[in-house]
Amino acid sequence: MAKAKVTFSDVNVTVNVPVGTRIIEISEAVGSYIAYNCREGDCGVCLFEVIKGKENMSAISKEEKAVLLARYQEIMDGWRATKDIDALQAKMQRENFIGKNCRLACQTQVFGDVVVAPL
Amino acid sequence: MTKSPVWLSERVQWIGALDPDMRSFDIILKTPNGTTYNAYAVRGSDGVAVVDTVKAECADQFFERLEAVARYDEIKVIILNHLEPDHTGALPELMRRAPQAKLYISQSAQLMIKALLNQQDVEFTSVGTGDTISLGDRTLKFLHTPYLHWPDTQCTYLEEECILFSGDVFGCHFCDERLFNDKVGDFRFAFEYYYAHIMRPFREHVINALQLIEPLPINIIAPTHGPILRDKPTSYIQRYRDLSGQGLQSEVNADEKTLLIFYISAYGSTTQMARMIRDGAEQVAGVRASLYDMEGGDSDLFVDLVEDADGILIGSPTINGDAVKPAWDLVSSFAKINVKGKLAGAFGSFGWSGEAVRMLEDRMRGLKMRLPLDGVRIKLIPSLDELEQCRKYGQEAGEHLMGVNAPRVIDMATLLASRKELIN
Numbered sequence: 001m002a003k004a005k006v007t008f009s010d011v012n013v014t015v016n017v018p019v020g021t022r023i024i025e026i027s028e029a030v031g032s033y034i035a036y037n038c039r040e041g042d043c044g045v046c047l048f049e050v051i052k053g054k055e056n057m058s059a060i061s062k063e064e065k066a067v068l069l070a071r072y073q074e075i076m077d078g079w080r081a082t083k084d085i086d087a088l089q090a091k092m093q094r095e096n097f098i099g100k101n102c103r104l105a106c107q108t109q110v111f112g113d114v115v116v117a118p119l
Numbered sequence: 120m121t122k123s124p125v126w127l128s129e130r131v132q133w134i135g136a137l138d139p140d141m142r143s144f145d146i147i148l149k150t151p152n153g154t155t156y157n158a159y160a161v162r163g164s165d166g167v168a169v170v171d172t173v174k175a176e177c178a179d180q181f182f183e184r185l186e187a188v189a190r191y192d193e194i195k196v197i198i199l200n201h202l203e204p205d206h207t208g209a210l211p212e213l214m215r216r217a218p219q220a221k222l223y224i225s226q227s228a229q230l231m232i233k234a235l236l237n238q239q240d241v242e243f244t245s246v247g248t249g250d251t252i253s254l255g256d257r258t259l260k261f262l263h264t265p266y267l268h269w270p271d272t273q274c275t276y277l278e279e280e281c282i283l284f285s286g287d288v289f290g291c292h293f294c295d296e297r298l299f300n301d302k303v304g305d306f307r308f309a310f311e312y313y314y315a316h317i318m319r320p321f322r323e324h325v326i327n328a329l330q331l332i333e334p335l336p337i338n339i340i341a342p343t344h345g346p347i348l349r350d351k352p353t354s355y356i357q358r359y360r361d362l363s364g365q366g367l368q369s370e371v372n373a374d375e376k377t378l379l380i381f382y383i384s385a386y387g388s389t390t391q392m393a394r395m396i397r398d399g400a401e402q403v404a405g406v407r408a409s410l411y412d413m414e415g416g417d418s419d420l421f422v423d424l425v426e427d428a429d430g431i432l433i434g435s436p437t438i439n440g441d442a443v444k445p446a447w448d449l450v451s452s453f454a455k456i457n458v459k460g461k462l463a464g465a466f467g468s469f470g471w472s473g474e475a476v477r478m479l480e481d482r483m484r485g486l487k488m489r490l491p492l493d494g495v496r497i498k499l500i501p502s503l504d505e506l507e508q509c510r511k512y513g514q515e516a517g518e519h520l521m522g523v524n525a526p527r528v529i530d531m532a533t534l535l536a537s538r539k540e541l542i543n
């Protein structure tokens with residue numbers, strides 16, 4: 001079976017995975033700080049940052065895009081994220097965040113080497 | 120109870136509401152003698168400003184007082200220092216009665232106001248630190264003080280009279296119709312309690328806000344809850360300074376990181392583990408590890424330490440299929456502070472099922488702490504090999520803390536198999 005490498009930069013661990021694996025299947029086992037809630041693409045909690053290899057990930061669906069946008073607004077609005085919000089906000093605005101550098105870990109599949117990190 | 124407004128100064132009146140029967144607020148706060156929702160009216164030569172409103176259920180009191188102060192068509196501006204419903208409940212009705220009044224909100228409240236009013240086309244002006252609006256002979260100046268305690272919060276300063284409309288900051292849940300701090304009953308406990316439960320999780324933001332507030336000359340602090348602080352107002356600012364400070368200075372150098380290891384043990388096995396983990400962590404340059412037996416202290420004391428720490432490990436034996444109460448009390452107390460992103464882990468001795476460690480880990484993961492390692496679980500009394508496992512765990516925790524852990528490459532199948540073994 002074809003293999004891909006997923007590197008979680010926050011814990012400095014690389015996992016060799018079969019092509020098509022979702023990030024959610026491995027991120028908790030390596031102890032990466034990507035968090036989950038609904039696990040099915042609804043809540044947007046599992047937002048993570050793609051550091052390298054966005055071309056090696058499954059295409060972003062309309063639904064994922066909508067959840068990402070809602071989550072982005074919620075982060076800006078919400079009082080849950082208490083720290084570094086200004087940096088996050090500025091960064092997301094600067095980098096046109098949808099579908100580029102941020103994805104949902106419970107949705108995204110990998111087809112080649114990628115480097116990811118929690119947000 | 121008379122529903123007349125109360126003068127703060129020649130041009131400023133309190134037009135808020137008293138809610139003496141309220142007993143718990145936002146679910147998490149106890150309010151033994153109720154609260155007030157303070158709103159204010161400022162009259163300038165060019166019109167009237169309303170600063171904040173009250174919660175919907177108390178709107179009648181607010182409008183009655185407001186009507187005694189001004190005609191609706193005199194209201195030129197409505198300033199919202201904070202959009203939480205306890206201060207914006209009466210807003211939609213106020214906007215209907217004074218349609219010409221312009222809304223002023225903080226920059227970070229722009230999306231929230233649309234959600235609050237369920238209306239996409241709300242007209243408002245967003246303001247930041249240094250922006251002013253003129254009421255003719257009175258000037259209102261804004262201070263951007265986000266996250267106290269919502270992202271949208273700001274303060275408004277009436278320059279000519281040195282009055283700070285501070286929103287929830289410097290507020291407390293205490294209802295006394297005598298209103299002023301030099302007249303009401305003893306509200307000190309309420310002030311401290313409010314800080315501890317509402318403001319403390321946002322300590323860094325409190326410090327940023329104080330930097331803006333402290334240089335201002337202040338005659339009166341007019342918060343949205345509790346007594347209006349006109350007697351020695353700056354002492355309340357100083358109290359926030361003290362509460363947001365660190366107490367004793369820390370003896371930890373800037374290039375070091377602190378790891379707190381809390382444990383509790385009935386027969387000493389978890390104690391042995393804790394000591395080895397500490398030894399392991401101390402082997403990593405820059406780690407300052409400390410050991411605390413939870414039996415000898417309580418979470419109220421420990422939570423102050425946790426607030427300043429970089430990493431926290433908790434050791435508990437499994438008793439009746441669970442971690443023990445002091446461990447849970449400690450983890451529960453984390454909600455009072457900001458632990459997001461701190462390194463965390465758990466460990467413990469067990470007899471046959473050993474649920475404690477995974478349960479503590481899951482809870483800390485839920486608090487958005489960072490758990491890069493699977494905690495060590497040792498069956499009954501640790502052997503020499505098992506103690507070495509603890510030492511290694513401590514060392515790896517230390518390496519993660521210092522960001523010097525060696526890169527690791529692992530196959531997914533191996534990873535998931537080892538994980539499964541751990542859980543069963």
Ligand SMILES: Cc1cc2nc3c(=O)[nH]c(=O)nc-3n(C[C@H](O)[C@H](O)[C@H](O)COP(=O)(O)O)c2cc1C
Pocket residue numbers: 383384385386387388389390435436437438439440441468469470471472473474498499500
């Ligand atoms: C009242 C009691 C209940 C216990 N319940 C469990 C249990 O449900 N599951 C388990 O794995 N061990 C259980 N144990 C065993 C302890 O976890 C085990 O003795 C452990 O080594 C104690 O660690 P300590 O020396 O640090 O206290 C229980 C022990 C006692 C005394």
Ligand code: FES
Pocket residue numbers: 035036037038039040041042043044045046047067104105106107
């Ligand atoms: S966990 Fe809810 S969207 Fe991924």
Ligand SMILES: [Fe+2]
Pocket residue numbers: 201203268287
């Ligand atoms: Fe509030």
Ligand SMILES: [Fe+2]
Pocket residue numbers: 203205206287343344
């Ligand atoms: Fe409030």
